[in-house]
Amino acid sequence: MSESNRLRIAIQKSGRLSKESQKLLKGCGVKFTVNEQRLIAPSDNMPIDLLRVRDDDIPGLIMDGVVDLGIIGENVLEEEQIERQDTGKPAQYKKLRELDFGGCRLSLAVPNEFKYDNANSLEGLRIATSYPNLLRRYMKQQNINYSDCMLKGSVEVAPRAGLADGICDLVSTGATLEANGLYETDVIYRSKACLIQSTTEQSPSKQALINKLISRMNGVITARE
Ligand code: ATP
Numbered sequence: 001m002s003e004s005n006r007l008r009i010a011i012q013k014s015g016r017l018s019k020e021s022q023k024l025l026k027g028c029g030v031k032f033t034v035n036e037q038r039l040i041a042p043s044d045n046m047p048i049d050l051l052r053v054r055d056d057d058i059p060g061l062i063m064d065g066v067v068d069l070g071i072i073g074e075n076v077l078e079e080e081q082i083e084r085q086d087t088g089k090p091a092q093y094k095k096l097r098e099l100d101f102g103g104c105r106l107s108l109a110v111p112n113e114f115k116y117d118n119a120n121s122l123e124g125l126r127i128a129t130s131y132p133n134l135l136r137r138y139m140k141q142q143n144i145n146y147s148d149c150m151l152k153g154s155v156e157v158a159p160r161a162g163l164a165d166g167i168c169d170l171v172s173t174g175a176t177l178e179a180n181g182l183y184e185t186d187v188i189y190r191s192k193a194c195l196i197q198s199t200t201e202q203s204p205s206k207q208a209l210i211n212k213l214i215s216r217m218n219g220v221i222t223a224r225e
């Protein structure tokens with residue numbers, strides 16, 4: 001693979017982080033047009049290519065040094081880092097800054113009729129989640145035995161469908177939990193979007209561009225506080 005002299009920034013293609021990620025980069029003066037059919041959106045005024053991918057792919061692209069920068073939820077980043085550390089794959093990255101969007105929490109929730117006193121009430125339950133590593137870390141800290149049911153989507157319907165006793169899922173307002181007859185018991189991870197960089201050494205010109213972007217981003221975020 002040839003080393004590109006253009007800065008590669010991975011952002012979520014479509015989902016909860018994509019609009020805000022694009023808005024932030026535009027606010028930093030990066031001009032680009034997104035073609036929904038295209039993976040790459042090249043900037044017209046800076047040597048930057050935006051790579052529009054599934055959010056789950058962003059941590060790995062950074063940790064493998066395939067892209068230079070990424071905008072990603074800390075929850076997805078941390079989940080991938082635990083996975084890679086456990087399997088001996090490269091798991092390094094630099095967090096450049098936390099961003100002012102994508103706020104949510106990864107929480108445990110159980111059906112309304114379930115009687116919960118404390119974390120020990122979860123002993124022996126089957127828990128549906130898309131975040132098995134973060135869940136395992138928390139349950140280990142709490143010394144609770146459980147089994148998991150890995151679901152990439154529709155986690156919140158798993159208890160009603162008889163697939164699990166409880167769930168471990170992302171929550172922002174709690175409306176989805178409520179709509180599914182569940183209530184939150186333990187917050188296991190608080191997350192926001194963040195800007196990350198690969199640990200690959202950058203050419204001086206690319207690093208200068210990264211520094212310029214960070215300084216503009218600080219200005220944009222401070223201005224909207
Ligand atoms: P993709 O198709 O890219 O895999 P996805 O369905 O996994 O998308 P989204 O639902 O778009 O992901 O969420 C992306 C990120 O937005 C989450 O990982 C999280 O960091 C953040 N987020 C903020 N609030 C919420 C919420 N209420 N529910 C889910 N994610 C949230």
Ligand code: ZN
Nearest residue numbers: 054055056057
């Ligand atoms: Zn995803």
